[in-house]
Amino acid sequence: MIQPKEELTHFLFAIMIMILSILVQLAEATTMNFTVPKGEEVSKSIRLAVEDRVLIEFTVVGQTGSKLDFYITDHHGNVKVEYRKTSNVNYCFVCDEAGEYVLHFSNTDTSEDKLVTLNYEVQHYIFGIPQMLFLTIIIVLVCMGTVATFILMGKTR
Numbered sequence: 730m731i732q733p734k735e736e737l738t739h740f741l742f743a744i745m746i747m748i749l750s751i752l753v754q755l756a757e758a759t760t761m762n763f764t765v766p767k768g769e770e771v772s773k774s775i776r777l778a779v780e781d782r783v784l785i786e787f788t789v790v791g792q793t794g795s796k797l798d799f800y801i802t803d804h805h806g807n808v809k810v811e812y813r814k815t816s817n818v819n820y821c822f823v824c825d826e827a828g829e830y831v832l833h834f835s836n837t838d839t840s841e842d843k844l845v846t847l848n849y850e851v852q853h854y855i856f857g858i859p860q861m862l863f864l865t866i867i868i869v870l871v872c873m874g875t876v877a878t879f880i881l882m883g884k885t886r
Contacts, residue, residue: 765836777824782852798835804828
């Protein structure tokens with residue numbers, strides 16, 4: 730027969746494992762290299778929530794020229810930002826409406842393929858606090874509660 734202390738231990742351990750698995754899934758930073766063929770456009774999509782902080786950086790490399798057009802559209806198809814004939818972009822924004830945002834890399838005006846190195850990071854916020862910090866605080870509180878529970882259960886009255 731399982732004793733109440735063991736059941737509580739298993740329950741608290743399961744909760745801590747769930748919280749840690751959530752933390753692992755929330756890391757949203759991506760680095761990728763891809764080629765934008767001549768005369769074509771390549772799109773990459775990002776799903777965002779309200780108040781997400783987004784940092785987008787990319788560099789373009791070509792044999793004779795290193796420029797292409799870049800723009801971001803929201804889920805309604807509205808253009809949020811646009812860069813013409815650029816080779817380096819470092820752009821930050823705060824998402825004001827949840828949905829799928831699409832990064833468009835257009836190489837329609839040139840006669841050679843372009844290599845793009847893209848880095849982007851999405852920071853989620855909960856109650857105005859970065860999500861990682863918020864979840865860290867929750868983990869600390871759960872651990873403190875666990876220690877307090879074991880101390881109180883261990884005392885004989």
